[in-house]
Amino acid sequence: MKSNDKNFIQRLKRQKEDALEYIVDTYLPLIKGVTYKVLSPLENEGVIEECMNDILLSIWNNSNKFHGDSTDFRKWICAIAKFKAIDYYRKNSKRVEFTTNEMELSSEKSAEEELIMLEDKTELIQLIHLLEPVDRDIFIMKFFLGLKTEDISAKLDLTKASIDNRIYRGKKTLYTKAMQLNWKGSV
Numbered sequence: 522m523k524s525n526d527k528n529f530i531q532r533l534k535r536q537k538e539d540a541l542e543y544i545v546d547t548y549l550p551l552i553k554g555v556t557y558k559v560l561s562p563l564e565n566e567g568v569i570e571e572c573m574n575d576i577l578l579s580i581w582n583n584s585n586k587f588h589g590d591s592t593d594f595r596k597w598i599c600a601i602a603k604f605k606a607i608d609y610y611r612k613n614s615k616r617v618e619f620t621t622n623e624m625e626l627s628s629e630k631s632a633e634e635e636l637i638m639l640e641d642k643t644e645l646i647q648l649i650h651l652l653e654p655v656d657r658d659i660f661i662m663k664f665f666l667g668l669k670t671e672d673i674s675a676k677l678d679l680t681k682a683s684i685d686n687r688i689y690r691g692k693k694t695l696y697t698k699a700m701q702l703n704w705k706g707s708v
Contacts, residue, residue, distance in 0.1 A: 523539055524537065524539045524540040524542070524543035525543070526547075526591060529543045529544065529547075529591075530584075530587070530590075530591065530594055533580075533581070533584045534584050534585055534587075536581075536584070541577070541580075541581055544577070544580065544598075545577065548595070548598055549573075551595070551598065551599065551602070552573055552576055552577070552598065552602045553573060555599055555602040555603050555606060556569055556572050556573050556576065556602055556605075556606045557569060558606075558666075559603065559606035559607055559609075559610055559666060560572060560606050560609060560610055560613075562610075562665065562666075563610065563613050563614065565613065568609055568613050571609070572605055572606055572609040575605055575609075576598075576601055576602050576605045576606075579601050579605060580598060580601060583601075603676075607658075607661070607662075607666075610661070610665075610666070611661065614646065614661075614665070644699075645695075648695050648698050648699060649661070649695070651698060652691055652694065652695075655677065655679075655687070656687050656690075656691045656694075658677065659673055659677070659684060659687050659688060659691070660688070660691055662676070663684075663688060670684050670685060
């Protein structure tokens with residue numbers, strides 16, 4: 522028997538490889554789209570490919586936890602892809618590698634100014650990691666991934682007002698910590 526749109530969920534739960542092949546054929550563009558949206562700022566194709574493989578492995582390993590029809594399955598896969606990609610983004614953004622593209626010298630800024638800006642970015646990332654986990658997630662989604670407040674509130678199951686308040690308080694916290702470190706610039 523071969524997997525099709527009617528039986529692939531049951532076959533996946535029974536760990537039939539043809540079900541995974543069907544999922545790859547049918548849902549890979551969706552998985553790829555979600556993964557690229559989150560991880561493209563890292564500009565690392567290897568990380569994106571690794572994340573997509575990890576997503577497929579998670580689908581395979583957690584298939585027994587899924588309950589629903591093919592519409593729910595699509596949403597389930599999107600959620601797995603999104604959160605895996607965010608995990609990969611967090612893990613790989615800690616290892617920020619500065620390439621020569623980021624060190625381009627322009628006529629407007631000297632080499633010293635460019636170096637100071639790169640150091641400030643690194644320090645800002647370190648400061649963000651001092652926030653509470655929920656606040657850190659909000660800051661990453663809002664300012665690094667460019668998500669809208671409505672999208673963040675839906676993903677974290679918080680109200681828009683709560684998200685806005687957390688951003689406001691988080692900015693104040695970051696500003697205070699930056700001043701404690703005697704930063705010359707502003708947050």
